[in-house]
Amino acid sequence: MAKKKRRSMLYIPGNNPAMIQQAGVYGCDAVLLDLEDAVALNQKDAARILVRSMLETVNFYDTEVCVRVNNLQTPFGLADLEEIVPMQPDNIRFPKTESVQDVKDFMKEVRRIEKEHGIKDPKMTIHVMIETAKGVANVYEIAACEPRIDAITIGGQDLTADMGIVKTPDGAGIDYARKRIVMAGKANNLDVLDTVFADVNDDEGLKEETEYIKKLGFAGKALINPRQVDPVHEVFNPSENEIRKAYRVYSEFYKNTKAGIGVFAIDGKMIDAPVVQRAITVLEYANIDIKDIEKSLD
Numbered sequence: 505m506a507k508k509k510r511r512s513m514l515y516i517p518g519n520n521p522a523m524i525q526q527a528g529v530y531g532c533d534a535v536l537l538d539l540e541d542a543v544a545l546n547q548k549d550a551a552r553i554l555v556r557s558m559l560e561t562v563n564f565y566d567t568e569v570c571v572r573v574n575n576l577q578t579p580f581g582l583a584d585l586e587e588i589v590p591m592q593p594d595n596i597r598f599p600k601t602e603s604v605q606d607v608k609d610f611m612k613e614v615r616r617i618e619k620e621h622g623i624k625d626p627k628m629t630i631h632v633m634i635e636t637a638k639g640v641a642n643v644y645e646i647a648a649c650e651p652r653i654d655a656i657t658i659g660g661q662d663l664t665a666d667m668g669i670v671k672t673p674d675g676a677g678i679d680y681a682r683k684r685i686v687m688a689g690k691a692n693n694l695d696v697l698d699t700v701f702a703d704v705n706d707d708e709g710l711k712e713e714t715e716y717i718k719k720l721g722f723a724g725k726a727l728i729n730p731r732q733v734d735p736v737h738e739v740f741n742p743s744e745n746e747i748r749k750a751y752r753v754y755s756e757f758y759k760n761t762k763a764g765i766g767v768f769a770i771d772g773k774m775i776d777a778p779v780v781q782r783a784i785t786v787l788e789y790a791n792i793d794i795k796d797i798e799k800s801l802d
């Protein structure tokens with residue numbers, strides 16, 4: 505099966521039933537049902553119960569569903585896990601992860617709750633959020649410490665607050681963190697996800713930032729408004745020209761491999777394994793199955 509895309513992950517405040525009800529129709533790849541910073545302190549209990557009941561009743565179609573719980577250092581984190589883990593959403597987001605010990609503490613509770621509910625072969629994966637200077641410093645160890653982690657993400661709002669700086673449109677203050685988190689994620693075969701873009705009326709700014717983080721190696725971006733879905737997909741979706749080139753590279757690769765040739769040229773440019781790998785990634789984003797290309801050539 506093709507790898508699930510995570511171009512767009514839309515935050516929805518966990519205390520807003522009308523927004524959650526619509527979650528399957530926004531066209532985003534994933535929704536992030538938020539029990540953390542989108543929810544006021546006096547709404548935390550209500551949000552937790554609402555999200556649990558929405559997980560039971562709402563049809564999310566093929567949208568991936570992730571729940572962001574509160575950190576275990578808060579009075580809400582454990583109660584969130586008790587309520588949400590038995591529902592086994594596709595993933596749970598651990599905010600403000602700073603150390604391997606933080607992940608261990610979270611996972612100890614997750615495993616205990618799964619065991620208590622007789623969940624034997626849990627499919628729910630973990631997304632860790634890196635949003636403090638300490639988390640950035642420890643990110644390589646964090647990314648490698650738990651096999652159920654399948655994505656890692658930067659929280660730019662909290663990170664800039666923690667660093668005592670302002671988040672500027674050029675992202676200068678978080679640039680090192682972005683690059684370090686990408687490397688830590690890639691080294692452990694994780695999806696690496698970018699932070700939110702706060703100005704919901706600035707499509708051009710959003711696209712510019714998305715172009716940049718795509719170049720760095722991010723698989724997608726957290727969003728805060730449904731209007732941000734299309735501009736982000738526009739950037740992540742390959743152009744017709746890119747798809748045509750990738751199709752040609754893969755077709756030639758397949759034919760040459762069958763003839764026992766490992767390296768060849770198209771229009772004078774060498775095609776080797778990394779070029780083929782990049783072509784496969786483009787085809788995946790374009791929803792083209794390489795098995796169909798192979799069949800057409802057999």
Ligand SMILES: CC(=O)SCCNC(=O)CCNC(=O)[C@H](O)C(C)(C)COP(=O)(O)OP(=O)(O)OC[C@H]1O[C@@H](n2cnc3c(N)ncnc32)[C@H](O)[C@@H]1OP(=O)(O)O
Binds near residue numbers: 515516727
């Ligand atoms: C630092 C962090 O942790 S960020 C993550 C936590 N933050 C969030 O989850 C914020 C989520 N986003 C929002 O609450 C809002 O989009 C805001 C406050 C940013 C902007 O609000 P508005 O200016 O009112 O949004 P806008 O006018 O575009 O809303 C248009 C429609 O989209 C809906 N909508 C807006 N945001 C969302 C969302 N995140 N998910 C689903 N629906 C949404 C609105 O309810 C409205 O629906 P309606 O037309 O049926 O009334």
Ligand SMILES: O=C([O-])CC(=O)C(=O)O
Binds near residue numbers: 659
């Ligand atoms: O996922 C995000 O980008 C939102 C967030 O928590 C942050 O920026 O601190």
Ligand SMILES: [Mg+2]
Binds near residue numbers: 541599635659661662
């Ligand atoms: Mg945050």
